[in-house]
Amino acid sequence: MxxxxxxxxxxxxxxxxxxxxxxxxxxxxxxxxxxxxxxxxxxxxxxxxxxxxxxxxxxxxxxxxxxxxxxxxxxxxxxxxxxxxxxxxxxxxxxxxxxxxxxxxxxxxxxxxxxxxxxxxxxxxxxxxxxxxxxxxxxxxxxxxxxxxxxxxxxxxxxxxxxxxxxxxxxxxxxxxxxxxxxxxxxxxxxxxxxxxxxxxxxxxxxxxxxxxTGLTDRVNTEQRLRFRPSAPLADQLLTTLPEVTRLTRTADEVIVTGTTNLLGAVTAALARDNIVAERLRVERTSLEDAFVALTGQQP
Amino acid sequence: MPPVLSPAVPTAAHPDPARPRSALGKLMITEAKLLLREPITLFWSAAFPVILLIVMGLASSATQADLGGLRLIDTYQPILIAFAATAFAVQGMPTALATYRERRILRRLATTPVGPARVLAAQLTANLALILTATAAIITTGHLAFHVPLPGNGLAFLLALMLTATAMLSLGLLVAALAPSGRAAGAIGAVLFFPMMFFAGLWIPKATMPHVLRQISDFTPLGAAVQALQDSTTGQWPAPVALAMLTAYAIIFAAAAAKFFRWQ
Structure with missing residues (x-):
């Protein structure tokens, strides 16, 4: 009951x-x-x-x-x-x-x-x-x-x-x-x-x-995002050609890759083939706050 | 560390912890303790009238014809009893209660099994106890130091005192009902205190008031209160009109307070 x-x-x-x-x-x-x-x-x-x-x-x-x-x-x-x-x-x-x-x-x-x-x-x-x-x-x-x-x-x-x-x-x-x-x-x-x-x-x-x-964040969790600092110079095409990757942007020293499920596996495999190490790798997931904004169209 | 929500174990203070002390008794003790921790309220409501009485006692020597054959101190004793009652009931208590509402203490109590009404009962009891204590201090000081006669008609005096206290506590509840905050309650209490004390004779004793003022005074709560206390001190039964006025004020104030009181 x-x-x-x-x-x-x-x-x-x-x-x-x-x-x-x-x-x-x-x-x-x-x-x-x-x-x-x-x-x-x-x-x-x-x-x-x-x-x-x-x-x-x-x-x-x-x-x-x-x-x-x-x-x-x-x-x-x-x-x-x-x-x-x-x-x-x-x-x-x-x-x-x-x-x-x-x-x-x-x-x-x-x-x-x-x-x-x-x-x-x-x-x-x-x-x-x-x-x-x-x-x-x-x-x-x-x-x-x-x-x-x-x-x-x-x-x-x-x-x-x-x-x-x-x-x-x-x-x-x-x-x-x-x-x-x-x-x-x-x-x-x-x-x-x-x-x-x-x-x-x-x-x-x-x-x-x-x-x-988790159920709430999954509802709006359409994409994943990775941030890392490449150990060697990295050409954009190496990653943008991957089917899992939808977008790639750069900050001063970091690369930010956005994509679908299994993004992490695809990106690290591609980097490994060129002997590039993804330093300070972070996977950003949708927070409840993001879900809140998506579900209500309003800031909490 | 024991679990947070372990049941109570017997202690010296609570030999049978499954049945704690009565909530109302506990609330009364707590409110009384809190009142005794307010030195300014205690000074103004209890000590100041006693000091004033001593000053009057030192200033008065012989009986005065214009005071109806009484000494200054004899005239002032009932006025100062009314002072103490009003200061506790109309200034102190509403400030405390309105603060309780403002700080959501009453609402918090509404979620417990005892509810908020009993904190009102506790406040009324604690203030009544202090009014009676202050009155006893005034009478004792007047009698021992300045030979003011003890109330000649004890029963009548007690009746007059209880009616005075009841009328003032009801007015205090009404102030607490209407004031939006503790600060506002203090201000309203002060605005009521001084005119009521004027008609009680604090500045000009009733006996020396012009005829019109004295007539108005008879119909004010404290004018009636002082009259009733004075009459019973000299051994008579108070004038019925004074007792009727006090009773009427008590009922009107209490009914208005009940109508307007908000818990939040």
């Missing part, structure tokens, strides 16, 4: 349609991503799942429960991290954890949780004095303190430095490995690509694509 079911969700604010028609399911133990540009309807969708908003049309079930009708039951089992939600400035980390623990029937062990999130040394630090990364980790801790079966994390790594982002990703995987299904909202394509098992690309209130990250 899917953990989250969203069927033909529709939500408007006055005259503005925020979610036109969104349907997807999330399976047990998945990290499922909702990606899309700002204002695409991502946050409205998850707020309906969290029971914070009432859908105009459509059906939502989380763990088989109706987020509106079975609110009290669901809130014991669903952990939420809200975008830009803060805590009182003078509340310490330990006090915040202790307070949120009291909300749940079967809370997690706070010492283990704080240790796992790297906040053990900040127990007595007030919220205002925490760094951006520490605030974000505390927010994750509060989403997990009730030992939820499902966690909804909205814009998890916004405002974090690259190091903190990677740590956070590793943490999310650890949490999933402990059996928590994760719904992740993000506008970062690299984050979705590295972290999610499957994702729904939402554009103008609709699901533009629903697939694994």
């Amino acid at each position: 899917p953990v989250i079911e969203v069927d033909q969700l529709h939500k408007r604010y006055g005259a503005k349609v925020a979610v036109e028609e969104v349907s997807f399911t999330v399976d047990d133990g998945e990290i499922f991503g909702i990606v899309g540009p700002n204002g695409a309807g991502k946050t409205t969708t998850v707020e309906c799942i969290e029971g914070l908003r009432r859908p105009d049309r459509g059906r939502i079930r989380v763990l088989g429960l109706n987020p509106e009708r079975d609110r009290a039951q669901l809130r014991q089992r669903l952990g939420v991290q809200l975008q830009e939600a803060e805590l009182p400035d003078k509340l310490t980390v330990a006090e915040a954890i202790d307070l949120y623990r009291s909300f749940y029937r079967h809370p997690a062990d706070h010492t283990a949780l704080l240790e796992a999130l790297g906040l053990a040394d900040q127990r007595k630090t007030r919220y205002r004095k925490l760094s951006g990364g520490q605030k974000q980790r505390l927010s994750i801790a509060l989403a997990l303190i009730g030992r939820p079966e499902v966690a909804v994390l909205d814009e998890l790594t916004t405002g974090l430095d690259p190091h903190a982002r990677r740590d956070t990703w590793a943490l999310i995987r650890t949490i999933r490995d402990q059996g928590v299904t994760i719904l992740l909202v993000t506008h970062f394509m690299d984050e979705a690509e590295r972290l999610c098992d499957r994702l729904a690309l939402i554009h103008s209130g609709r699901v533009a694509a629903l697939d694994s990250p």
Whole structure:
């Protein structure tokens, strides 16, 4: 049975349609991503799942429960991290954890949780004095303190430095490995690509694509590209005559070859025949960001 | 390292971790702690009225005919109790609550099993406790240092005090409901505080007000509050009109707050 079911969700604010028609399911133990540009309807969708908003049309079930009708039951089992939600400035980390623990029937062990999130040394630090990364980790801790079966994390790594982002990703995987299904909202394509098992690309209130990250990039992956520095002078014709090669361009010291599948094998074989070595060879593949642009006709 | 989501283990603080302390109790303790960490609010709302009382006490010697046969300090004691109640309820509390809304703290609570309404209950309780504490400090200081008589009609005094606190806390909720931000709530609170305190007699005690001003004062929340507190201090039952005014204000403010309050 899917953990989250969203069927033909529709939500408007006055005259503005925020979610036109969104349907997807999330399976047990998945990290499922909702990606899309700002204002695409991502946050409205998850707020309906969290029971914070009432859908105009459509059906939502989380763990088989109706987020509106079975609110009290669901809130014991669903952990939420809200975008830009803060805590009182003078509340310490330990006090915040202790307070949120009291909300749940079967809370997690706070010492283990704080240790796992790297906040053990900040127990007595007030919220205002925490760094951006520490605030974000505390927010994750509060989403997990009730030992939820499902966690909804909205814009998890916004405002974090690259190091903190990677740590956070590793943490999310650890949490999933402990059996928590994760719904992740993000506008970062690299984050979705590295972290999610499957994702729904939402554009103008609709699901533009629903697939694994590789599945999505494969859809638009029509060509491959190689970049290298030849060890000896190289005549263009050597490669442009190959059936696999569609185009060849040069930068100051690099050659860039574009072509179809099996480009790498054909090019390296041709170079080897002339005893040329392709130094610093890189194969560039379509990123999720490229797929996003291709599928929506818009920058993420 | 133990698994992140391992179940809670018993500790001294939580011998039975499967059943943590009541969420409402925990919220009340937390809000009270946070309030005690605001030195400026505490000084203005609790310490300043006590200091003012001491100044009045040092300045007043004999009873004054124009104050209805009371000393200056006797006149000011109920005014300063109203000061403390209003500063906590109408200035401090709405600023805190509007900030909670602005920073999405209320919305975050809405995703937990307890919901955001209980944080309101916790704020009201914590502020009421501080109003009662400040009142006790004012009465004790006045009595011990300057022989201000203790409330002659204790029951009537308690009734007047609770009605005053309820009316002001309801007004505070209304300010929190209408203010778009914590900063705006502080500004609205200050705009309300000074005219209300004027009619309470902070600058000109009611007894010395011109007739028209005194009549207007009777119909303002703090004019009625000071009247009720003063009457019960001298041992009488407060004038019914003062109690009725306070009750009416409490109901109107609370109803308006309930109508306009937004969680986000």
